[in-house]
Structure formats: C-alpha cells, structure tokens
Amino acid sequence: MKGLDRILELQALDSEADHLVARREELESGQAIDTARRAMETLQSQLGETRLALDAIVTEQTRLENDVGMLDQKRKAEETRLYDGSVANPKELEAIQAEVANIAQRQSRYEDEILAQMERREAFEAKIPGLEAELEAARAKVDELGSSSEQELVDIAARSAELESNREQLLAMLEDELLDTYEGLRSSKKGLAAVELIDGVCQGCHQQLSPVELARIRKQQGLRRCEHCRRILIF
Numbered sequence: 001m002k003g004l005d006r007i008l009e010l011q012a013l014d015s016e017a018d019h020l021v022a023r024r025e026e027l028e029s030g031q032a033i034d035t036a037r038r039a040m041e042t043l044q045s046q047l048g049e050t051r052l053a054l055d056a057i058v059t060e061q062t063r064l065e066n067d068v069g070m071l072d073q074k075r076k077a078e079e080t081r082l083y084d085g086s087v088a089n090p091k092e093l094e095a096i097q098a099e100v101a102n103i104a105q106r107q108s109r110y111e112d113e114i115l116a117q118m119e120r121r122e123a124f125e126a127k128i129p130g131l132e133a134e135l136e137a138a139r140a141k142v143d144e145l146g147s148s149s150e151q152e153l154v155d156i157a158a159r160s161a162e163l164e165s166n167r168e169q170l171l172a173m174l175e176d177e178l179l180d181t182y183e184g185l186r187s188s189k190k191g192l193a194a195v196e197l198i199d200g201v202c203q204g205c206h207q208q209l210s211p212v213e214l215a216r217i218r219k220q221q222g223l224r225r226c227e228h229c230r231r232i233l234i235f
Contacts, residue, residue, distance in 0.1 A: 002173070002178070003170075003173045003174030003175050003178055003179075004175075004178060004222070004223065004234075006170055006173050006174065007174070007178065007182060007194045007232060007234065008194055008195075008196065008234050009170060010167065010170045010171075010174070010182070010194070011182075011192070011193060011194040011195075013163050013166055013167050013170065014167070014186065014191065015191060015192070016159075016163060017160060017163045017164070017167075018191045020156050020159060020160050020163070021160075023152075023156060024156050024157075024160075027149050027152060027153055027156075028153070032145055032149070033142065033145045033146060033149065036138065036141045036142045036145055037142050039138050039141075040135065040138035040139055040141075040142055043131060043134050043135040043138050046131055047128070047131040047132065047135055050124055050127050050128060050131060051128065053124055054121065054124040054125065054128070057120050057121045057124060058121060060117055061114060061117040061118065061121065064110050064113050064114045067110055068107055068110045068111060068114065071103050071106055071107045071110070072107065075100055075103040075104060075107065078096050078099050078100045078103065079100055081096055082096045082097060082100065177223075178223065181223065181232065182194060182232065185230070185231060185232065189204065189229065189231060192204055192231065193231060193232055194231065194232040194233075194234060195226075195231050195233065195234070196233075196234050196235075197209070197224075197226075197233045197234065197235055202226040202228060202229060202231065202233060204226060204229050204231040205226060205228050205229035205231070207226070207228040207229070209226070209227055209228075210227070213227045217233065218235075
C-alpha cells in the first residue's frame, strides 16, 4: 500500500502538532501562570500562618517568663520574711512556708511550660527558611512564565507552520484509502492512529496479540490492524 512505510512519520508529525495546539491553548488561557500563581499564593499563606503561630508562641513564652520573674520576686520576699525574724507567730510562719512551697511549684510548672514553648518555637523557626525559599522560587516561576509565554507562542507558531509544510509533503506519498483509514482512526482514537508492534505488543493499547493473530498478520499484505484497538500496526 502506497505510503504505508511513511505512516509512522505522519503520526509523529500529527502528535507533535496536537501537543503544540494543546500547549498554545494552555498559554493563551493563562492556565500555566494561574497554576503557578496559585502555588505561590498557597506558599504565601503557609508562610504567613507559620509566622503568626511563631508570634503567638513568642508572646506566650514572654508572658510565662514574666510570670516566673514575678513569682521569683514574690518567693524571695516571702523567704526574707520567713528568715529575717520579722515574723514570730508560728502559725504565720507556717503559712509563709506553705506560700513559698506553693510559689516554687508554680514556678516549676511555668518553667516546664516555657521549655515546651521553646521547643515549639524552634520547630516553627526551622520551617520558615524553607518556606521562604520555596516562595521565592514560586515567585520567580510566575515572573518567568509571564515573560516567556509570549516568546513561546511565537516559537509554537513557527514550529506549527513547519509541521504543516512537512505534513503536506507526506500526504502526497499516501494512498487515499490509507489516509482515510488513518484520519478516521485519529478522530476516534484520541489522535493516535498508527503505532509500532513491538514483541507482539501493540504500542497503542499495549495489548499482546494472540499467536494466531500474529502469524496471520505477518503473512498479510498491505494494511495491518490491531485485533484489540484496530489501530494501524507497523512492524
């Protein structure tokens, strides 16, 4: 069949052309930039939330440290009263001792909370540099896409014209029956009409042909079709 040996070449041209059409539509719709911008905005939100959480931790840590400082002053004042001889009443001294012990317990509890806050603070502080780096990269990608999209559209137009010229030359080499079959399959098989047969496997549907079918089509002259997807097969 005239042109059968060139059908994969035509398929390669058409597949590249389809890819370029999809890419052009993506660029013209701004989908790539929108996707990159959404990724950037997500990182901005994550970084902002992390910084807010860190600020809350720092505020809480500062409050606890201030509370510990005030408790320490109060404990020292009570200990001074306990040992300076200014209080002689046994019951009052007992009450002061109990207050000192209570203050010490509260200090210890607050200090444990401060340690926990410090650990959380370190964890959040460690996240920030990574998020900042990711955000910077995302911003750079948005800027790059914005500046490169126009040039890419120019390149796509030039390559599409080249592919169309090459396609016209190939069409003159194909028999009408072959071309009709090819075009019909392209419309029904998502653009993929002609594929290789490798080790008995159709590269279109990736199904193994039966031994009987393989033997049959090896002897067949002219157009060979996959028994599963009906695409044109080229050995």
